[in-house]
Amino acid sequence: MNLGFDIDGVISDFVAYFATIARKHYGLTLDESDIYCHDLDYVLGISRQERDRLVRETLLGDLQPIEGAKETLERLNSHGHKIIILTARFGDLNSVTRDWLQKKGIPYSLLIQSNQGEKHLAEVDLDLVVEDDLEDALGWSKKVKTVLVYDHPWNQSFNVKGLIKRVYSWNDIFEEIQQLKAT
Ligand SMILES: [Mg+2]
Structure with a gap:
């Protein structure tokens, strides 16, 4: 996937x-x-x-990965999934971002940089996406079947239409991917 x-x-x-x-x-x-x-x-x-x-x-600082991120992405990568990184970081931080991903051992096959709120306009077909920004998550929900929102205080929502699904850890993300694969 x-x-x-x-x-x-x-x-x-x-x-x-x-x-x-x-x-x-x-x-x-x-x-x-x-x-x-x-x-x-x-x-x-x-x-x-x-x-x-x-x-x-x-x-530009030494950001640390969230617990379980590296291990789960490595596992998904070894299962043959294609990992696409989607970021709204400033355009000129492309090489800083690539260096960081490499330094932290994060596997990926594609890095796409977009403006915040416009990520879903990228020409890419995704089966599942994980976001922490509600604006981008709701944008993705127009074209991606499963949109997971990594729970944080800044992305709370009543989610009345069920357009997103909330996850609380990288274990949750892994489980959601397993479930999607099984359908
Ligand atoms: Mg974010």
Whole structure:
């Protein structure tokens, strides 16, 4: 199957590193539960330009993978699935991103960079996608059968149409892929 994965908030623990940057600049102790929406400029009360500087500084840092990400992706890769990385990181961070994926031992066959909210416009056929941003997850739901949202405080939703399915760990992601394969 063709499996799509977002990086930040799904494969990488972006927020843990972002918190160290927020502490450095503002003396603020930021917990994941404080990040109630995906727009960090709103969370911190700063301009978009300032937010982009902090995000860039974070992405240039040594982000750690979320528990189970590397092992599960290796397992899926060895099962013959095609792993496609879908990110809304800044376009000029392509080589930084590739270096990070390699350094952390994340297997993938394709890396696609898009603007936030426009990921689903990429010309790629996916059986399943994992996102932490609701805007992109709902975009994907127009064309991908199974859209998994990695649970975080910034992506809560009543999900009244059942367009997404919530997962809480990489074990959950693996189970969902096994189930989809069986159907
Ligand atoms: Mg993300």
